[in-house]
Each structure stands twice: as structure tokens, then as C-alpha cells.
Amino acid sequence: MSPVAVTVFVGTIVHSRSLTELEILSPGVLGVTAGGKVAFLESLSSDSDRDASTTKILQAHGSEKAHVRKLSPHTLLLPGLIDTHVHAPQYAFTGTGYTLPLLNWLEKYTFPQEKRFASTTHAETLYPKAVSRSLRCGTTTAAWYGTLHVPATKILAQTCARLGQRAFVGKVCMDRNGGDGYVEENAADSLQTTQEFLDSFEKIESDRVKPIITPRFAISCTPELLRGLGDMAEKNSLPIQTHCSENAAECAFVQELFPESKNYVDVYAQHNLLNPRTILAHCVHLSDAERKALRKSGAGVSHCPVSNFGLDSGACDVRALLDEQCKVGLGTDVAGGWSMSIVEAMRSAIIASRVVGFGKREVAKIQDGHTTAHKTLSLAEVFYLATLGGAELLNIQQSTGNFMRGKEFDALVVDLDASTIGQGGKEELGTRTVEVFDHDDAAAMLEKFVFVSDDRNIREVYVAGSKVI
Ligand SMILES: [Zn+2]
Numbered sequence: 001m002s003p004v005a006v007t008v009f010v011g012t013i014v015h016s017r018s019l020t021e022l023e024i025l026s027p028g029v030l031g032v033t034a035g036g037k038v039a040f041l042e043s044l045s046s047d048s049d050r051d052a053s054t055t056k057i058l059q060a061h062g063s064e065k066a067h068v069r070k071l072s073p074h075t076l077l078l079p080g081l082i083d084t085h086v087h088a089p090q091y092a093f094t095g096t097g098y099t100l101p102l103l104n105w106l107e108k109y110t111f112p113q114e115k116r117f118a119s120t121t122h123a124e125t126l127y128p129k130a131v132s133r134s135l136r137c138g139t140t141t142a143a144w145y146g147t148l149h150v151p152a153t154k155i156l157a158q159t160c161a162r163l164g165q166r167a168f169v170g171k172v173c174m175d176r177n178g179g180d181g182y183v184e185e186n187a188a189d190s191l192q193t194t195q196e197f198l199d200s201f202e203k204i205e206s207d208r209v210k211p212i213i214t215p216r217f218a219i220s221c222t223p224e225l226l227r228g229l230g231d232m233a234e235k236n237s238l239p240i241q242t243h244c245s246e247n248a249a250e251c252a253f254v255q256e257l258f259p260e261s262k263n264y265v266d267v268y269a270q271h272n273l274l275n276p277r278t279i280l281a282h283c284v285h286l287s288d289a290e291r292k293a294l295r296k297s298g299a300g301v302s303h304c305p306v307s308n309f310g311l312d313s314g315a316c317d318v319r320a321l322l323d324e325q326c327k328v329g330l331g332t333d334v335a336g337g338w339s340m341s342i343v344e345a346m347r348s349a350i351i352a353s354r355v356v357g358f359g360k361r362e363v364a365k366i367q368d369g370h371t372t373a374h375k376t377l378s379l380a381e382v383f384y385l386a387t388l389g390g391a392e393l394l395n396i397q398q399s400t401g402n403f404m405r406g407k408e409f410d411a412l413v414v415d416l417d418a419s420t421i422g423q424g425g426k427e428e429l430g431t432r433t434v435e436v437f438d439h440d441d442a443a444a445m446l447e448k449f450v451f452v453s454d455d456r457n458i459r460e461v462y463v464a465g466s467k468v469i
Contacts, residue, residue, distance in 0.1 A: 005031025005039040005063040007465075010054055011071025012442045013041065015079050015402040016388045019322065022380035026442035029057050030077065031066060032409045036465020039063065041403050074417045074436045076445060079402050080140025080166075080410030080463065081342035082390025085241070085281040085302035085331025087145040088156050089114045091130035094335040098310045102247040103219075105311055105336075107179035114147045114172075115182045123152035127159045130340075134165065135469050137341040138458045140410040141166040141390065141400060143241055143279060143302070143331075145214055148172055148184055150197045161206035164468035166410065168394065170214025170241055171197040175225045187225035194232065208464065210239075217243035218254045218267045230272025239277040239395065241302075242268065245290070246282035247313045265290040274299050279393055281331055282307075283321070284314040291324045300327025300393040303385065305348035307336030315355040318385075319375055329390030330382070346382040346450050353377040379447055413460035414449055420456075433457055 013028035027050065031039035040061050044053045058064050071077060090110060097109040116122050134142055144160070144167055146153030153171040160167035173190045174183055184190040198211050213233040215221045221229075233240050245251055245264045254264050261267040265286065268274040276298030283301045286294070294301070303318050313336075321328050330345040331337075337345070357374035377385075391401025400410045416436050422428030434452045436445060449457065461469035 003033045003035075003037065003039045005058075005061060005066045006034045007032045008054070008058065008063065008066045008068045009071060009077050010044070010050070010068060011075055011077060012445065013077045013403065014383075014442070014446055016380070016384040017402065017404075019381060019384050019389065022383060024442045024446070029054055030403055031058075031061060031063055032465050036409050038403050038405050038407050038409055040405055071413070072415070072417070074415065074445065076414040076416070076442075076449060078412045078414055078449075079387045080400065080412060080461065081138045081386050082329060082394065082401070083134060083139045083142040083332050083342050083345075084279055084329035084390045084393050085304055085333050086134065086142055086340070087334055088127055088130045089117050089145075089147050089152075090335035091133065091340070092116075092126055094340070095338050097335075098338070100311070101249065102311050102313060102336075103249055103253070109335075111179045111182040115180060117147040117149050117152035120151050120155060123149075123155040127156045128163070130334075131156075131159045131163050131165055133340045135163060135461055136458070137339075137343070137455050138412045138461060139165070139340070139342055140412075140461060140463045140468075141394065141396065143168040143170075143212060143394060145170050145172055145216075145241070148174065148182065148193075150193050150200070153197060154200050157201070157204050157209050157211075161204050161209045164463050164466055166208040166396075166400065166463055168210050168212040168239060168241070170212040172214050172216050173225060173229060174216045174220035175222050177220045183220075187222055187228055190225050191228045191232065194229065198236065198238075213238050213240045215240075215242045215273065217250070218264065219250065219257065223258075223271065226267070226271035226273060233277070234272060237277070239279065240273055240275075241279045241281070242273070244268065244280040244283050245285045246308075247311070248285060251285055263287060263290050265293050268299075269293060269297065277395060279329075281333060282313065282316065284308055284316045291320060291326065294321075295324045295326045298327075300329065302329055302331035302333075302393065303349060303352075304331040304333035304337055304345070305352040306339055306345055307331075307333035308352065309348065310338055311336050315352045315359070317356045318349065318353060318377060319356070322381075327389070327393045328385055329393035330385045341455065342386050343450060343453060346386050349382045349385060350377055350379070379450060383446070383450070408464040409462055410464065411462045412458050414453065414457050415459045416445055416448060416453065416457055418457045418459060
């Protein structure tokens with residue numbers, strides 16, 4: 001018999017079982033144990049007596065005493081969203097600076113802002129805002145970049161623990177090419193502070209907040225530093241996050257700095273930084289050989305479409321990555337991306353995929369007068385990337401990503417009727433973010449959630465069964 005549930009949700013439940021299998025239970029019954037795990041998930045026949053059928057399911061699972069939550073007809077229970085690439089210090093300038101390409105943007109906006117985190121007071125002010133905003137947008141797991149500073153990045157990790165977010169937190173490493181004097185002295189200095197940061201996790205009061213090795217990208221790290229970080233990650237079996245192939249000028253500079261590497265992906269492979277625990281953000285300009293090397297290594301990609309549009313970097317061909325069997329998740333990449341919302345990343349991933357298709361069609365027309373079929377990402381696929389795909393990328397799919405029995409209950413209660421109430425408690429016309437009509441079934445409600453909703457529709461957020469919003 002499955003573990004006893006103490007809380008049971010009855011209503012429309014959606015999750016991904018794989019890239020191609022989106023399961024919509026309408027209605028479904030999901031039980032959560034006292035320890036915050038999924039006890040069971042079953043569908044109810046829509047034409048049966050819902051109460052009687054629910055009681056039968058509870059009896060079958062020995063959960064008759066559970067508190068039953070009946071969700072309203074326009075409410076969805078969804079797995080928590082996973083942001084596989086986001087910069088907490090950059091929250092301070094989100095929404096500005098989108099006229100510059102990556103390398104100039106880093107110099108003008110990013111490095112001066114990140115430098116300010118030498119002050120722990122600044123970190124204490126800003127990090128709770130960034131993490132709270134991320135949770136409010138439904139992100140139950142995030143892979144955060146901090147700054148070069150150990151004390152400030154410790155505050156970021158403590159903030160995630162205190163606010164209840166599942167997180168990977170990285171102290172950024174860079175020992176060259178940092179503008180505005182934002183750079184560590186040398187490789188040894190960067191490695192030593194990274195070790196200090198890793199040691200500080202003994203005091204973090206959450207086993208869901210973990211460190212991640214974080215070389216900013218190949219341009220800002222000497223070969224000595226990259227190698228040292230690769231060895232440190234291997235010795236401690238730690239995950240690794242960095243950037244790769246985001247922008248054309250960046251790729252050219254990497255080739256100049258690492259003439260002995262075959263390509264950008266190879267730079268990380270040569271420095272012991274490419275393995276199944278590696279998350280490479282962007283990968284917009286990969287060659288076929290790089291995609292193959294990536295898949296062979298077991299490393300995966302954080303696709304950040306909002307940022308790729310924001311910094312005019314390009315449109316990543318996610319279909320090619322998926323066809324190659326590479327792991328892919330979604331990232332907001334705040335502040336390259338202007339939104340902390342993975343829902344925004346989902347809809348932008350669909351648009352980016354269509355942009356790739358437009359390009360392929362134009363090239364095919366010019367080359368041989370024919371159009372080429374490009375299979376754009378579907379709604380089911382981007383939903384997978386935002387949830388289970390992200391969990392697989394971060395290697396936490398045993399714990400989260402969907403509602404399979406035994407996983408921790410990371411979830412969102414999405415109320416599509418959420419609205420701004422006008423004077424006297426009477427709803428004002430035009431205030432709803434989403435309108436659900438009689439003809440909308442569960443699949444249509446999910447589509448409206450992805451394309452039309454905003455954070456006002458996310459009414460409750462759970463991490464491992466605890467309500468954090
Ligand atoms: Zn980034």
C-alpha cells in the first residue's frame with residue numbers, strides 16, 4: 001500500500017511523464033503525505049459521482065482521514081516550475097540595457113552592478129526581493145548565480161533556505177577580462193574562495209539548497225582556473241553551471257583565447273568541466289559536432305529564449321538539441337531576460353522555435369526553391385522543458401519535476417479566474433488576466449495558462465509539501 005496521504009487535491013491536474021507524454025487528469029486525485037511527498041495520483045471518471053469515487057480512492061490508499069481540497073473548475077494543479085539559469089544580483093537592473101550586445105552589456109551594466117555585492121547590506125536588501133519574485137512566479141527550483149563575493153553569495157543561499165526555495169547557488173569565478181575591476185586576483189584566489197563558499201554550506205539549514213561550481217564563462221577564466229574548478233567539481237561530485245555559445249562575438253573571442261580547443265564546447269571538455277552534471281546556458285550557435293559532443297558527455301542546455309531576444313543573441317535550435325537527445329531545461333537568465341517567470345520563458349521558447357523555422361524556410365527557398373519542414377516546439381514540449389526537463393538537467397528528477405508517486409510535492413495552484421476586484425467587492429470588467437469560457441476544456445485552460453496568464457494567477461506555491469507562497 002502507498003504511504004498515507006494527509007492532504008488530497010481533487011481537480012484538474014497536469015504534468016509531464018516525458019517529453020512527448022503530457023498527462024491531463026480532469027479530474028484527478030492527488031494525495032500528499034505528511035512528509036510532503038506524492039502518495040498517489042489517480043484519475044476520476046468525469047461522469048461518475050465525484051465524491052463517491054474520491055472516497056473509494058482514499059479508502060484504497062488508507063487515507064480516509066485526509067483533508068480533501070476540492071479545486072474550483074477553473075483551477076489547475078501543476079508541478080513547480082524550474083529555472084535552470086538565473087542571476088540573482090542582476091535583478092537590480094532587470095528591464096534595462098537591451099540596446100547592447102552581450103560583451104558590451106556585461107561591461108556597462110552587469111559588472112558595475114555585481115561589484116556592489118562587496119557590501120553584504122546590499123545583498124541583504126536585494127536577494128530577498130529576487131528570490132521572493134522567483135517564488136511568486138512559480139519557480140520552486142532555481143539554479144542561481146551570485147557574484148564573486150563569498151559573504152554576499154552565502155546570503156543568497158541562506159535566503160533561498162529561509163524562503164523555502166529548492167536551489168543550487170554558485171559563487172561566480174572569474175580571474176580575467178572583468179571590466180570595471182570586477183575580477184579576482186588569480187586562479188588560486190578564485191579556487192580558495194570557492195572552497196570557502198563550499199565549506200559554508202555546512203551551516204545552511206536546508207538540504208534542498210546546494211552549491212554549484214560556477215565559472216562565469218570561458219572568456220573570464222584562465223585555463224588554470226577552469227582546470228582547478230573542473231577538478232574541484234569532480235572531487236566533490238558537484239554540479240557545474242556556466243555559459244556557452246551565446247553570442248557570435250563571444251564565440252570568436254573564445255576561439256582566440258583557446259586556439260588549441262576544437263570549439264567552444266571543447267574548451268569545457270578539455271578542462272574537465274563537461275559531464276552529466278554540467279549545465280551550459282544558451283548554446284545558441286552550436287555546430288553539429290558540438291551538439292554531438294554535448295550529448296556524448298551527458299551535459300545539458302539551459303535554453304533562455306527571453307534573454308536571447310533581449311540581448312539580440314540569436315534563436316537556439318532546441319529541436320536540433322532534442323533530436324540529438326541532449327538534456328534541455330528552461331532558464332529566465334535575468335537580467336539578460338527581462339522576466340523572472342518561467343511561464344514567459346515557455347511562451348518565448350515556442351516563439352524562438354518558430355523563428356528558427358522561419359530562418360530554415362528562407363534558407364531552403366534560396367538554396368533549392370523548396371521549403372523545409374521544421375517541427376516547432378509544441379505546448380506539451382515546452383511544459384516538459386519547464387518542469388521535468390529542468391529536473392533532468394539538474395539531475396533532481398528523482399525528487400521533483402512531475403507528480404509521480406514518491407516524489408516531493410513541488411506544485412502550483414493556478415487559479416485562472418484570479419482577478420482584480422473593483423470597488424465594493426464587485427468585479428470590474430476587463431480586470432481578469434485570463435478569461436475561461438464554457439467551450440474551454442482542460443487542455444485549453446493549460447494553453448491559456450502558458451500564453452495569457454501572469455503571476456496573479458499563481459495563487460499557491462508548494463515546495464516539498466510546504467506552502468511557500
Ligand atoms: Zn546568464
